[in-house]
Amino acid sequence: MNAMAVPRRRGARDWIVDSSAFLLAVLFALMGAAEFPEFPTEPVLPVWLRGVDALLTLLACLSLWWRRCWPVQIAVALVLFSAVSGMVSGAMLIALFSLAVHRPPRTSLAVYGLSVGAAFVNSALWSDPHAPFLVLFLLGAALQGAVTGWGLTVHHRRELVESLRDRAVHAETEARLRAEHAQHQVREAMAREIHDVLGHRLSLLSVHAGALEYRPDASAEEVARSAKVIRESAHQALQDLREVIGVLRAPVGELPQPTMADLQQLVEEADEAGARVEFVEGYSGAVPERTGRAAYRIVQEGLTNVRKHAPGADTRVLVRGAPGDGLLVEVRNGPSPGPEPDATGGDGRGQGLAGLAERVSLASGHLEHGPDAGGGWRLSAWLPWPV
Structure with missing residues (x-):
């Protein structure tokens, strides 16, 4: 002094x-x-x-x-x-x-x-x-x-x-830094949600727009159906963006989350896009909210990848489990009828699976993915389901 x-x-x-x-x-x-x-x-x-x-x-x-x-x-x-x-x-x-x-x-x-x-x-x-x-x-x-x-x-x-x-x-x-860290984590979660939601919607738009481009001889009914899907998907994508902007304006918040009840609609949308999806349900009881949300994102990412890399392939979605045994979520597709689309150019290939693996890990589950013996692709995840 x-x-x-x-x-x-x-x-x-x-x-x-x-x-x-x-x-x-x-x-x-x-x-x-x-x-x-x-x-x-x-x-x-x-x-x-x-x-x-x-x-x-x-x-x-x-x-x-x-x-x-x-x-x-x-x-x-x-x-x-x-x-x-x-x-x-x-x-x-x-x-x-x-x-x-x-x-x-x-x-x-x-x-x-x-x-x-x-x-x-x-x-x-x-x-x-x-x-x-x-x-x-x-x-x-x-x-x-x-x-x-x-x-x-x-x-x-x-x-x-x-x-x-x-x-x-x-x-x-320290309290302020913890609050800022929590906000940062929320915004990271929101970024993953944006990738999952908008990736799914935009892939639907791409599939139907491509069908209209390469099928000039399509019937008026098929054109109207594809146009309807494009319009609804674009409208839903805009709604998702509005929700994201609304959350970003707030200090802390999160997007409205899907549940297991939304799986059927997700599969129907993919089926309308020409993916020929078979949905097999084999679970009983109320699935916990966190587990159901993770299951929805797994199926959504799997269907999006099928449309990107194996358009037109037969796909099977399996969801089964019980309290105490866990929940098995599997998306399996066969080989693509045509050549795989060109995925070069830094479009973020593999980022969806990396984010999905992180999501499953945070839910205390495990994720497996890779080619199967039939020439297709298999995405499988196990999630805990407490009694």
Whole structure:
């Protein structure tokens, strides 16, 4: 800590405290200068020396106004002056207290040791026939020690309050960082949802638009059906985007989540796109919400990949399980009737399966995928289903 503190503007409280300290020091000086006939003191000082002592005492009292800026210098000067003058004792005690409050204990105790030596010198110079030397010395040392101890108590209390304040600020900062981290996780989850939902919708649009392009001889009924699917998928994609934007505007939130009840509609949409999907259900009981949501995303990603990489292939969706045994979700497709579409060009191939593997892992399940013996592709996942 710097020996010289930066001066600051005095507030109303500082004016009151400084004025009280000055008046108290002056009162001590007047009491020390008072003479009592029944208790004569020796030796008697000359008038001019007593005048010098009074003037220096007044300057010592006035110096207390700057004790916050120079606590060490003022305390040491007043301690040294107290060795030869008794009238400065009040100002010296106030300086010791202020030093203990504003400086480290090591500095305060060092100055206190100096004040004990000054008390010894003062007791030796100004002996009192009515009080033994040792009593005067011990009384002065005890009074200075009490003032220094009081100042150290205030110093440690202020440090404790500052420490508690810092801990509160630190805790508030940690809470804010945790909230931001939670928001970041929510937005990452939303990014996965956007990939799953919009990827599914846009793949439907691509399939039907491609059919209209390469089937100019399609009947009016087929064209109308494809146009209906394109219109509904585009409308639903816009609805999903509106929901995403609405969630992004809020501090924290999440998209409306699908359930197991939406699987049938998902399969029907894929079947209408010409994927020839067979849906096999073999579970009983209410599937937990988290498990059902993960199952829906697995089927959605599997059907999307079939449309991307094996358009027109026969597909089988299997969902079976029971409480305690878990839920098995499988999407298996045969070989594509035609050549696999070109998937080069950095379209994010494989990102859907990576995100799906992370989703299944967070649900405490496991995911398997790869080609099967018949030349097709198999995507299988097991999800826990507690009793």
